[in-house]
Amino acid sequence: MSNTVTRIRLAAVAAAAGVVVLAGCSSPAPSSDASAASCEPAKGKVTLQYWNTVPGMDKVVALWNKKNPDIQVQMKNISNDQYGTIGNALKAGKAPELAQVGYDELPFLRTQNAFVDASACSAATAAKSAFVPWTWSQASFGGTGVFAFPQDTGPMALYVRSDIFKKHGLDIPKTWDDYAADAQKLHKADPGLSITFFDPNNAEAFNGLLWQNSAQMYQYSGDKWHVSVASDQSKQVADYWQKLIDAKLVRTDLAHGSTQMYTAYQKDQIASYVGAAWGYSMFRDNLPDQAGKWSIVPMPTWGSNPASGDWGGSTVAFMKGNKHLYESVKFNSWLNTDPEALALENKLGGLYPAATAGSKLPALSQGVPYYNNEKIFDVFADSSKNIDTDFSWGPTQKTVNLSLQDAMAKATAGKGTLDDALSAAQATALKSMKDQAIPATAGK
Amino acid sequence: MTDIAPRATRVVESTGGRRRHRGGGPRARTIAAFLTPFFLPFVLFYLVPVGYALWQSFLVVRRTGGQYGTSYTTFGGFEQYTKVFQNDEFWSSIGRIGLFGVVQVPVMLFVALIMALLLDTPLLKVKSFFRITAFMPYAVPGVIAAIMWSYLYSPQISPLVDGLKGVGLHPDFLGPGAVLWSAANVSTWLWTGYNMLIMFSALQSIPQELYEAAKLDGASNWKIAWQIKVPIIAPSIILTTVFSIIGTLQLYAEPAVLRQISSNISSTYTPNMLAYAVASGNNYQQAAAISVVIAVITFVLSFGFMRLTSKKAGL
Numbered sequence: 001m002s003n004t005v006t007r008i009r010l011a012a013v014a015a016a017a018g019v020v021v022l023a024g025c026s027s028p029a030p031s032s033d034a035s036a037a038s039c040e041p042a043k044g045k046v047t048l049q050y051w052n053t054v055p056g057m058d059k060v061v062a063l064w065n066k067k068n069p070d071i072q073v074q075m076k077n078i079s080n081d082q083y084g085t086i087g088n089a090l091k092a093g094k095a096p097e098l099a100q101v102g103y104d105e106l107p108f109l110r111t112q113n114a115f116v117d118a119s120a121c122s123a124a125t126a127a128k129s130a131f132v133p134w135t136w137s138q139a140s141f142g143g144t145g146v147f148a149f150p151q152d153t154g155p156m157a158l159y160v161r162s163d164i165f166k167k168h169g170l171d172i173p174k175t176w177d178d179y180a181a182d183a184q185k186l187h188k189a190d191p192g193l194s195i196t197f198f199d200p201n202n203a204e205a206f207n208g209l210l211w212q213n214s215a216q217m218y219q220y221s222g223d224k225w226h227v228s229v230a231s232d233q234s235k236q237v238a239d240y241w242q243k244l245i246d247a248k249l250v251r252t253d254l255a256h257g258s259t260q261m262y263t264a265y266q267k268d269q270i271a272s273y274v275g276a277a278w279g280y281s282m283f284r285d286n287l288p289d290q291a292g293k294w295s296i297v298p299m300p301t302w303g304s305n306p307a308s309g310d311w312g313g314s315t316v317a318f319m320k321g322n323k324h325l326y327e328s329v330k331f332n333s334w335l336n337t338d339p340e341a342l343a344l345e346n347k348l349g350g351l352y353p354a355a356t357a358g359s360k361l362p363a364l365s366q367g368v369p370y371y372n373n374e375k376i377f378d379v380f381a382d383s384s385k386n387i388d389t390d391f392s393w394g395p396t397q398k399t400v401n402l403s404l405q406d407a408m409a410k411a412t413a414g415k416g417t418l419d420d421a422l423s424a425a426q427a428t429a430l431k432s433m434k435d436q437a438i439p440a441t442a443g444k
Numbered sequence: 445m446t447d448i449a450p451r452a453t454r455v456v457e458s459t460g461g462r463r464r465h466r467g468g469g470p471r472a473r474t475i476a477a478f479l480t481p482f483f484l485p486f487v488l489f490y491l492v493p494v495g496y497a498l499w500q501s502f503l504v505v506r507r508t509g510g511q512y513g514t515s516y517t518t519f520g521g522f523e524q525y526t527k528v529f530q531n532d533e534f535w536s537s538i539g540r541i542g543l544f545g546v547v548q549v550p551v552m553l554f555v556a557l558i559m560a561l562l563l564d565t566p567l568l569k570v571k572s573f574f575r576i577t578a579f580m581p582y583a584v585p586g587v588i589a590a591i592m593w594s595y596l597y598s599p600q601i602s603p604l605v606d607g608l609k610g611v612g613l614h615p616d617f618l619g620p621g622a623v624l625w626s627a628a629n630v631s632t633w634l635w636t637g638y639n640m641l642i643m644f645s646a647l648q649s650i651p652q653e654l655y656e657a658a659k660l661d662g663a664s665n666w667k668i669a670w671q672i673k674v675p676i677i678a679p680s681i682i683l684t685t686v687f688s689i690i691g692t693l694q695l696y697a698e699p700a701v702l703r704q705i706s707s708n709i710s711s712t713y714t715p716n717m718l719a720y721a722v723a724s725g726n727n728y729q730q731a732a733a734i735s736v737v738i739a740v741i742t743f744v745l746s747f748g749f750m751r752l753t754s755k756k757a758g759l
Contacts, residue, residue, distance in 0.1 A: 085722065090513035091728070107512070141511070200707045201704075201707055223510075225511075253600075253707075255704055258705060259595075259601060263601050289600060395512065396728075398724060402724075406710040406711055408708065411708065412707055415620075435727050435730065436505055437505050437515065438507060438513070
């Protein structure tokens with residue numbers, strides 16, 4: 001027995017040693033990014049792989065497959081660990097032709113050379129005019145390349161429980177100051193009732209709030225990234241929510257989208273929700289009893305000018321190794337601009353289309369029964385117009401978000417402030433870029 | 445008394461008697477044929493990933509210029525390891541896990557031992573029923589167990605919290621001071637039955653004559669339990685402790701699930717969670733270095749414990 005063990009140990013040591021030697025020999029071999037891809041149509045039948053996270057997308061793909069026997073699409077749902085799955089596939093050189101990527105993760109994947117430039121296809125460059133400008137700008141990294149087609153956006157708005165507002169004589173808040181005043185009134189009238197909740201584990205939602213206040217977190221100039229996560233605009237937002245948290249006017253014990261969150265809404269403990277367009281189906285599907293009680297109004301603003309933020313939304317990206325660019329562009333265009341596809345995605349997946357024509361879809365210009373037949377998508381269309389188009393994401397956003405969340409959790413636990421969380425995120429942004437050998441510096 | 449244990453192991457050894465059959469061509473081939481199903485997956489799924497992780501841990505990312513540039517990896521020596529050792533989050537996760545282990549492991553093994561001893565007494569009827577019930581949690585996957593407990597801990601929906609409120613208690617299972625122990629409770633619930641079964645099996649192999657002799661000498665059930673049974677099954681207790689040390693350092697599922705509902709668990713709460721968070725940020729090389737350091741610490745602690753105890757117990 002012991003002999004075998006020794007032999008295994010020796011083998012392990014030998015293997016390890018070999019590996020180290022190999023590592024020593026590995027020479028830098030940069031692979032060229034976005035090499036001139038060709039856009040030739042394939043001769044025969046083509047099968048594309050498409051990974052996404054949208055509920056009901058299988059039905060949309062089935063519709064395409066029925067109409068296009070020569071370009072078949074195989075779909076895989078990767079909701080479970082979206083970027084882990086994509087990252088591992090990239091590392092293994094087995095990425096699909098198309099994959100869903102959120103706007104905030106586009107630069108992150110770009111630094112991993114994850115995409116192929118589809119601008120060789122004239123249909124791809126021509127698609128630009130079909131999309132809301134800021135979405136196109138983020139998907140093309142502000143350049144002439146076409147790395148992804150925008151799919152949906154998350155223009156933000158305020159969801160209001162009209163019945164609770166009415167009962168307590170609250171006005172619909174126009175500014176964040178109004179909103180804080182409403183929060184105070186509500187808390188005075190009933191300590192068990194909160195205006196909303198602040199989920200410290202949700203950097204995406206917080207980033208949406210920062211975006212609304214024109215917080216320019218990352219800029220690229222002079223061969224460097226300039227990181228200003230903890231800017232004055234960001235701090236204004238952080239201080240505001242910190243005050244609400246300190247005064248216990250907002251709940252901090254609910255994770256977004258959790259059973260606990262829905263239970264709190266179900267029990268009439270929370271009177272509003274600061275959310276994005278895709279949230280409309282969330283309340284409809286999870287709180288059917290509250291039909292008719294909800295209204296959607298513009299997000300409160302910092303000044304008198306309308307301003308909105310974006311929370312979530314994503315693109316369908318052309319992934320590295322794509323050998324059927326022509327067909328991929330064809331499918332991707334249909335998926336994100338065809339009225340029938342967009343209507344189905346809105347109905348099943350709750351997507352708010354990034355295509356400019358999206359807001360004119362019959363399905364999106366009608367009243368929504370759950371929301372008292374209000375034309376809620378008009379609110380989102382307005383919101384969409386008021387989104388700061390200059391906002392850009394950092395190349396290590398995922399790591400920054402995790403750090404922000406950890407520090408926001410400390411703040412809600414009373415060990416620090418949201419201001420500290422911004423500072424922590426700023427430090428992490430710089431450190432993580434250094435780890436990835438991306439030149440970065442603090443400030444503008 | 446103390447020389448009983450070695451004798452018991454010697455008995456097991458002498459039944460083997462494989463020595464006589466050593467050597468010989470066809471026999472060696474037969475042995476190889478039987479061993480291949482073990483070694484092939486062992487090499488593929490153990491040695492190769494370990495080697496790959498080691499290799500990755502010595503690499504660093506470099507980049508050609510530009511806004512996004514093109515990245516490539518190159519040999520960086522111990523650069524990743526230096527970063528691990530300088531990472532405060534790594535050390536605080538190790539400290540947290542240490543605290544967890546120092547409390548959870550003894551509690552769990554003590555409960556397991558008591559349960560095994562109770563099962564082994566002639567006083568207890570319907571043994572198989574209790575054995576199965578105690579073992580049942582082990583059949584539940586760790587993630588499912590954590591999800592189940594997270595419902596019980598959650599103040600908004602938990603019948604347990606509601607019930608405790610009914611008797612005037614207001615527990616906060618997910619609070620900053622409590623959440624580590626809430627996670628420990630899930631681990632204990634999951635693994636006590638498993639450890640109990642190992643100890644119980646060891647108890648079952650003790651020859652009955654020993655007890656008869658002890659009884660003739662006038663030993664009470666209590667004395668038999670603590671002075672005969674426990675020393676004899678010491679090797680199993682050590683074994684379960686080593687398993688538990690390894691398990692503690694690998695802790696991931698319970699805190700990761702509880703993190704969904706508690707803001708008091710950070711993304712770097714345990715060393716494994718830190719490694720995962722770093723890997724998900726595309727820093728595979730740093731994650732590999734963290735994993736290697738965790739593995740080395742696990743190795744040192746578990747083998748250290750084994751050496752220490754086996755010397756003391758004279759095994």
